[in-house]
Amino acid sequence: LREGAAKVSEWLLCRLVPGQEGEIIAGDLREEFEARGGGRFWYWAEVLSCIAVRLLPHRLVAPDLRRDLHHAARVLRRNPGYTLTAMVCLALGIGVNSTVFAMMDELFWELLPVPQSDRVAAIGAPARRPLAGTAITSIFRGAWPPHLGGCSPACWPTTTYRRASIATACTG
Amino acid sequence: MRDQHLGGFEQLVLLAVVRLRDNAYGVPIRREIEKRTGRKVTVGALYSTLGRLEAKGYVSSWFADPTPERGGRSRRYFRVEPQGIEALAQAKETLDRMWKGVRLA
Numbered sequence: 001l002r003e004g005a006a007k008v009s010e011w012l013l014c015r016l017v018p019g020q021e022g023e024i025i026a027g028d029l030r031e032e033f034e035a036r037g038g039g040r041f042w043y044w045a046e047v048l049s050c051i052a053v054r055l056l057p058h059r060l061v062a063p064d065l066r067r068d069l070h071h072a073a074r075v076l077r078r079n080p081g082y083t084l085t086a087m088v089c090l091a092l093g094i095g096v097n098s099t100v101f102a103m104m105d106e107l108f109w110e111l112l113p114v115p116q117s118d119r120v121a122a123i124g125a126p127a128r129r130p131l132a133g134t135a136i137t138s139i140f141r142g143a144w145p146p147h148l149g150g151c152s153p154a155c156w157p158t159t160t161y162r163r164a165s166i167a168t169a170c171t172g
Numbered sequence: 173m174r175d176q177h178l179g180g181f182e183q184l185v186l187l188a189v190v191r192l193r194d195n196a197y198g199v200p201i202r203r204e205i206e207k208r209t210g211r212k213v214t215v216g217a218l219y220s221t222l223g224r225l226e227a228k229g230y231v232s233s234w235f236a237d238p239t240p241e242r243g244g245r246s247r248r249y250f251r252v253e254p255q256g257i258e259a260l261a262q263a264k265e266t267l268d269r270m271w272k273g274v275r276l277a
Contacts (some may be wrong), residue, residue, distance in 0.1 A: 006243075010243070020235075023246070027246065028199050028242070049214040
């Protein structure tokens with residue numbers, strides 16, 4: 001057993017097994033490992049089984065998912081008030097979460113629903129508030145239209161506009 | 173009466189501690205049970221059972237000096253208390269009564 005692995009397993013035992021028992025078990029395993037002349041798989045299986053027994057003191061066997069689900073269904077059927085409260089809380093939680101995420105996604109993260117939305121430019125003098133008093137132009141395809149004069153979009157700050165930016169620009 | 177009841181694995185552990193006398197600590201207890209029963213014993217289950225037996229007052233334990241082969245850690249030795257002996261005797265008596273007159277096959 002490498003010294004690093006031994007240290008990790010002994011640290012786990014001492015942290016997860018309460019009292020002095022972690023130390024005692026770590027000592028037992030080290031002594032037995034030396035006596036056996038190896039067996040890393042055996043060693044780690046022992047460490048993990050020891051931790052599992054401590055963390056799940058009510059069960060000494062591997063968890064049975066089918067039995068657990070059956071037990072959960074019976075308990076829920078026996079307590080309809082609790083079941084209803086839990087279901088309402090879960091439904092509200094999931095619904096509110098989805099709504100907020102959808103709003104945030106639409107306003108701040110999704111690009112504008114127009115072709116080449118990365119070429120949308122804002123025209124107007126810079127103000128104290130970003131984009132205040134400006135309007136969003138149409139999308140420029142190809143070269144900069146000569147009748148607009150001034151500099152080309154290359155000299156504008158490169159910004160990708162989203163719905164929330166337009167709302168600020170229009171109301172600002 | 174319920175507290176006096178000994179489970180199957182508890183009986184094995186208590187008997188191993190009785191058999192080992194002054195050398196009853198984790199490693200030999202495990203070996204003794206595995207050798208005599210052919211049953212694999214994990215260290216977690218063993219110490220869990222020993223802790224329960226100690227809480228019932230059937231065994232007592234003490235710590236020896238640290239040794240280098242254990243990475244500087246102590247051994248925890250166990251000894252059976254009179255209540256443990258009494259519980260073992262009662263468990264055997266119960267089993268004997270149940271077996272009396274039973275013929276398998």
